[in-house]
Amino acid sequence: MKLVVLSGKGGVGKTLVSVNLTNVLSEFGKIVHLDCDVEEPNSNIFLKRKIDFTENVDIQIPYADSSKCTKCGLCSENCQFGAISVFKTGTVVFESLCHGCGVCSYICPEKAIKEKSKTIGNISFGEKDNIIFGEGVLKIGEPSGVKVIRKLKNKYPDSDIIITDAPPGASCSVVETLKGADYALVITESTPFGLHDMKAVLEIALKMNIKTGVVINRYDENYKETENYLRAENIEIISKIPFIKEIAEIYSVGGLISSKKEYRKIFLEIAEKTGVLKCLNK
């Protein structure tokens, strides 16, 4: 079973839930935990796995061989991203705009455009005590983490239980993270912001035909709108976690709240209600 923890709005408790869920599940069997929030990966601050190996994530980007280039301009005409231009002095690739699609090197009649590797990030792994931890890191200045996420996920495609920490927001990197998931666990908080941003990710999960459930973190019983919305949409509320100062304190120093008995039961309940525990016990 592949369960993805996501949130729309940042800072509502996505990493808190994913790492503690993994921690509790690892008492029962082997868990793969993937941190797909490649712009700001934080899971390992809590899971503290020593990294055993790291691999670079590369894309192929073009460069022009000026001795062969006839400045015909076909490359620039066919590039959809404005990433290659022909000047009097020669043909120039703007690397930050280039998607590495391969159009220009294919279309060049002189075979003057070749490709080279460019590292946009890396993925790394560490294993200890029933947790296989993997994370992707996007290099600073790179625009998109989609390829890093894809490579990270392809490393353990067929593991029994995979818990994934998704990026915030509701754009392409969230979709990439959700591909192939069996369950989307959406975290929100009792505010109009949390409600608004939750709706966007629920819409994506619905379109992708993925089963969903919601955790309301920093639950405030005076704010009824989230529950009213979920009831109307027939979406299951998996857990309500109240605001407790101690949770914030343990989180702030990189601790796992599920190491304490009173909080462990929150995540055990999440594991049961989402079906992931049953899957693990099979």
Add this chain to the structure above:
Amino acid sequence: MFKQIAVVSGKGGTGKTTVTAALTHLFKNNIPVDCDVDASNLFLLFNPKTEKQYDYYGGKKAYIDINKCSSCGLCAEICRFDAVNINSGEYSVDSYSCEGCGYCVIRCPEKAIELSESRSGEYYISYKEGRFIHGELEPGEETSGGLIAAIRKKAIESADKTDYIIIDGSPGIGCPATSSITGVSYVLIVSEPTLSGFHDLIRIMETTEQFRRKYSVVINKYDINTEITEKIEKYCSDKNIKITGKIPFDKTVMKAVQESNSIINYNSPASEAIKKLYKNITEEIK
């Protein structure tokens, strides 16, 4: 000439929107711009009346005409974005993965594939005491950087008699975040004293430096962990980066959000700290 101030955070949920909203109440004669197109929460706080709506076409997507397709599979083989799906022998393009490069269009021997414009979001000019500009990305779309550029262009066009454009940026360090800060006069980074907050702060600081923007850091909820707050202060002072504000943890902030109001309109410790922050920033951007 107006100045553009971008508020960003790296980590989400550190209080970026709360700080932005407060600053738009304190700076005179400004246009608030919500560039967090995945999660446009500043708009929710303002709740302005929409004047004008624009469609945003971010890019193209490939479409396969199955009547012409001979199922040769070349498109799936050459696509570098894994965007071609095969379902019981039938080929189709996964529009979430397609980046619209057109490689498959050029290579298809049957000329069965076309690129067409795809609508990936919208943006608005609204009004409440002044102009307000924001955008919303269609869920799952990839071109948030382009949409943010379109929003900021609209803000600049509307800013002829304005002194400040105040931008609520996107979280992270990727293209939505960098599109929010490129070309601005000043960047304010909102951080929080947690280990993950500190980790993310370092990455957004490096990103801001790469874009060569003048910036400072504000520590929100600084009293929830004074030890990490001190570490952040030391890290910034070693790099010669100013801490322009320290905002205490204050339950009034949550109350203000639930009442869709700015914290500035309440008498509270957080409100006082933000007023100080405002004074410090005005000194910085003189």
